[in-house]
Amino acid sequence: MKIPFLDFTYMHSGLREEMIDAFAEVYDSNWFILGKKVDAFESEFARFCGSRFCAGVSNGLDALKLALMALGIKEGDEVIVPSNTYIATPLAVSFVGAKPVFVEPSLKTYNIDPDLISDIITERTKAIIPVHLYGQACEMEQIMDIAHKYKLFIIEDNAQAQGAMFNECLTGNWGDINATSFYPGKNLGALGDAGAITTNNSEHYEKILALRNYGSKAKYVHDFIGYNMRLDEIQASFLSVKLKKLNDWNKQRSEIAQRYNEMLDGVGDVVLPKLANKATHVYHLYVIRTKYRNKLQKYLSDQGVCTLIHYPIPPHLQNAYSHLNYSKGAFPIAEELADTSLSLPIWPGLNLKQIETISMHIKAFFSAQ
Ligand SMILES: *Cc1c(COP(=O)(O)O)cnc(C)c1O
Numbered sequence: 001m002k003i004p005f006l007d008f009t010y011m012h013s014g015l016r017e018e019m020i021d022a023f024a025e026v027y028d029s030n031w032f033i034l035g036k037k038v039d040a041f042e043s044e045f046a047r048f049c050g051s052r053f054c055a056g057v058s059n060g061l062d063a064l065k066l067a068l069m070a071l072g073i074k075e076g077d078e079v080i081v082p083s084n085t086y087i088a089t090p091l092a093v094s095f096v097g098a099k100p101v102f103v104e105p106s107l108k109t110y111n112i113d114p115d116l117i118s119d120i121i122t123e124r125t126k127a128i129i130p131v132h133l134y135g136q137a138c139e140m141e142q143i144m145d146i147a148h149k150y151k152l153f154i155i156e157d158n159a160q161a162q163g164a165m166f167n168e169c170l171t172g173n174w175g176d177i178n179a180t181s182f183y184p185g186k187n188l189g190a191l192g193d194a195g196a197i198t199t200n201n202s203e204h205y206e207k208i209l210a211l212r213n214y215g216s217k218a219k220y221v222h223d224f225i226g227y228n229m230r231l232d233e234i235q236a237s238f239l240s241v242k243l244k245k246l247n248d249w250n251k252q253r254s255e256i257a258q259r260y261n262e263m264l265d266g267v268g269d270v271v272l273p274k275l276a277n278k279a280t281h282v283y284h285l286y287v288i289r290t291k292y293r294n295k296l297q298k299y300l301s302d303q304g305v306c307t308l309i310h311y312p313i314p315p316h317l318q319n320a321y322s323h324l325n326y327s328k329g330a331f332p333i334a335e336e337l338a339d340t341s342l343s344l345p346i347w348p349g350l351n352l353k354q355i356e357t358i359s360m361h362i363k364a365f366f367s368a369q
Contacts, residue, residue, distance in 0.1 A: 001304060001354070001357055002304040003304060003305045003306065003345050003350075003354050003357065003358060004306050004345065005306040005307065005308050005343075005345050006185055006345070006347050007347055007349065007350075008184075008347075009349065010347070010348055010349020011242075011245070011249065011347070011348050011349060015241055015242065015245070018241045019191075019238055019241055022037075022237040022238055022240070022241050023234060023237065023238075025037075025237065026233045026234050026237050029233075031233060032232060032233050032234065033230060033232055033233065034213065034230060034233075035233050036233075037233040037234075037236040037237040037240070038056050038230075038231050038232070038233060038236040040236070040240055041056060041231075041236040041237075041239050041240045041243070042054040042055060042056050042196070042236075044240055044243055045196055045198070045239075045243065046198060048162070048163075048170075048243060048246070049162075049170050049171075049172040049173050049178075049198045050169075050170050050173050051172065051173045051178075051198040051199060051200055052199070052200045052202070052205075053198065053199050053200070053201075053202065053205035054196050054197070054198045055196060055197050055205060055208045055209055055212060056194065056195075056196050056230070056231030056236055057194075057195045057196055057197060057208075057212050057229045057230065057231055058193060058194070058195060058212075058228075058229045058230060058231065059181060059182075059183065059193040059194060059195045060088060060157075060159045060179060060180060060181025060182075060183060060186075060195040061088045061091060061092055061181075061195075062195060062212075062227075062229040063179035063180060063181065063195040063196060063197050064088065064089065064092030064129070064155065064157060064179040065092045065095050065096060065229075066177075066179075066197060066208050066211050066212060066227075066229060067092075067155045067176075067177035067178070067179050067197055067208070068092060068093065068095075068096045068098070068127070068155065069096055069211055070177060070204050070207040070208050070211060071126070071127065071153045071155070071176060071177065071204070073093075073096050073098050073126050073127055073153075074096055074097050074098060075096075075097030075098065076097075076098070076124060077097075077098040077099070077124055077125075077126040077127075078098060078099045078100075078101045078122060078124040078125045078126065079093040079098050079099070079100055079101065079125070079126060079127045079128070079129060080101050080102075080103055080112075080117060080120065080121070080125060080127070080128040080129065080152075081093060081100045081101070081102060081103070081112075081128075081129045081131070081315075082102070082103060082104075082105050082111065082112040082129075082130070082131050082133070082334075083102035083103060083104050083105065083314055083315070083316060083331035083333070083334035084104075084105045084110065084133070084311070084314055084331075084333070084334040084337050084338070085131045085133065085157070085315065086131075086159070086310075086311060087311075087315055087318060087320070088157075088159070088181075089129055089131055089157050089315075090102075090315045090321070091320070092129075092179075093129070098126070099124075099324075100315070100321075101120055101125070102315070102316055102331055102334070103116050103117055103120060104116055104331055104332075104333040104334060105133070105333055105334065105337070106276075107333055107336075108274050108276070109136055109138075109139075109274065109275070109276045109279070110133050110134060110136070110287070110337060111130070111131070111132065111133050111136060111137075111138045111139065111276070112128075112130050112131065112138060112143070114138075114139050114142035114143050114146065115142075117143070117146050118146055118149075118150075121146075121150050121152070125150065125152060126152060126153060127152055127153035127154065127155055128143060128146070128147060128152055128153075128154055128155075129154075129155045129156070129157050130143050130154065130156055130157070130175075131156075131157040131159075131160075132156065132157070132158055132160060132161030132164055132171050133160060134160060134273070134281070134283070134284055134285040134286075134287050134310070135160050135161045135164055135187065135253070135281050135282040135283045135284035135285065136161065136164060136273070136275060136276070136279055136280075136281040136282075137161060137164040137165055137166040137171050137276075137279045137280060137281075138156075138166065138171075138279075139166065139276050139278075139279065140166040140167070140169070140171075140174045141166065141167060141278075143174075144174060153175070153176045153177075154174060154175035154176055155175050155176065155177055155178060155179060156171055156172060156174055156175040156178040156179070157178075157179055158171045158172040158178050158179065158180040158198075159179070159180055159181035159183070159186060159195075160186065160187070160284040160285070161187075161282055161284065162180060162186070162187050162188050162246060162250075162282065163187065163246055163247060163250045163282045164279070164280050164281060164282045165279075165280045166276075166278055166279050166280075167278040168278075172198045173198065173200070176199065176201060176204060177197055177198075177199045177201070177204050177208070178197060178198045178199065179195065179196075179197055180195060180196050180197075180198070181194075181195045182194035182195055182196070182235070182239055183195075186284065187246065187249065187250060187253070187282055187284050188239065188242060188243060188246050189242070190235040190238055190239050190242075191235065191238050192235055193235075194231050194232075194235040194236075194239060195231070196231070207224075210223060210224055210226055211224060211226045211227060211229070212226070212227060212228075212229040212230050213226060213228070213229075213230055214226040214227070214228060215227075248348070249348040250282040250283075252348040252349075253282060253283035253284075253346055253347075253348060254281065254282070254283055256283070256286070256346050256350055256355060257273065257281070257283045257286050257346065259352065259355045260272075260286055260288075260344065260346075260355060260358075260359065261273075263355065263356065263359035263363075264288065264359055264362060267359075267362060267363050267366050268290060268292070268362075268365075268366030268369060269290050269291060269292070269366075270288050270289070270290050270362070270366070271288060271289040271290070271340075272288060273286065273287060273288070283346055285310055285343045285346065286343065286344045286345075286346040287310060287341050287342065287343050287344075288341075288342055288344060289337070289340040289341050289342070290340060290342065291340055292365075292366075292369065293309075293339065293340050293341065293342050295365075296342060296362065296365055297309070297342055299361070299365045300358070300361055300362070300365070303361045305344075305345065305357070305358050305361055306345065307342050307343060307344055307345070308343045309338075309341060309342060309343065310341060310343050311338060312338055313338060314331060314334040314335060314337075314338050316330055316331055316334070317335070344358060345358065
């Protein structure tokens with residue numbers, strides 16, 4: 001049985017007609033940029049996050065860049081990011097001219113370790129970007145306390161965790177401005193690139209509306225050196241259709257994770273995902289760890305099971321960051337995670353038989369070690 005890493009068939013087959021109708025409506029409207037569909041999706045996604053405002057933008061990286069720019073973060077500033085995140089998080093910081101300062105994650109949750117943040121704050125530190133990695137909410141109360149104490153901005157990177165909660169408050173609603181991505185493979189995915197910011201602050205919201213659209217509030221009047229970082233009507237119309245399913249799909253992801261947890265408990269040296277107190281997880285990814293990672297991945301691939309590694313090289317060891325002069329060993333936890341993590345298939349529609357097959361192959365692999 002061949003099992004892909006991600007399969008949209010189940011999610012998309014039930015929505016086919018609605019999606020094609022949504023496309024037809026935009027097609028026939030002759031209105032493609034910043035119109036009714038973007039407005040509608042923005043209200044719906046704001047409601048989903050419990051936020052006052054949402055602005056649709058071009059993708060998750062641009063959402064992070066817009067958040068940083070709207071908060072005035074610039075050259076000479078430092079921004080704290082986890083050492084084990086996807087490269088987009090530090091790249092956004094670099095694009096506004098600021099310096100990403102890495103903090104190690106907790107080995108339990110893989111999210112930024114709040115206990116390590118205070119020590120690296122300097123007078124240049126302006127913001128923290130907690131990343132709700134793999135779909136688990138960061139320990140936001142402790143992070144917010146640090147932000148208040150040192151007067152730092154918080155920008156949540158909520159690309160992987162739409163619908164997750166910490167202490168019953170949704171991600172995407174804690175920070176000053178929060179960024180998310182609707183890259184197709186995310187829990188809420190467009191049929192192309194798309195992203196959004198959410199905020200409860202009307203000034204930040206207005207600034208981002210202008211920044212995403214040539215620095216303009218009124219047509220042909222430009223108040224800032226702005227960008228073209230807009231969400232388009234077609235993607236917004238698709239996102240509105242898919243958003244209605246997001247809670248169901250997240251629930252399914254969580255059930256699949258529970259199945260894996262039961263079946264893989266105690267197998268070999270496998271470390272299963274663990275939750276922080278008060279955190280929920282929407283399982284964008286189901287990540288296990290083993291020191292036999294490379295061999296296991298090869299074995300599963302030979303059995304037809306596709307897995308991926310999130311992420312094989314931490315940002316500080318990427319060539320893009322060679323100018324920061326970090327060598328191997330600088331962030332041992334991030335490096336350990338890069339060497340041992342393996343993401344198993346998880347998507348709404350992955351059935352029990354497939355979960356059993358994957359688990360059985362993993363057990364067979366370890367019984368031969
Ligand atoms: C996907 C992702 C992004 C970037 O989103 P794009 O829409 O691909 O630009 C940023 N941060 C994290 C944690 C992500 O997973």
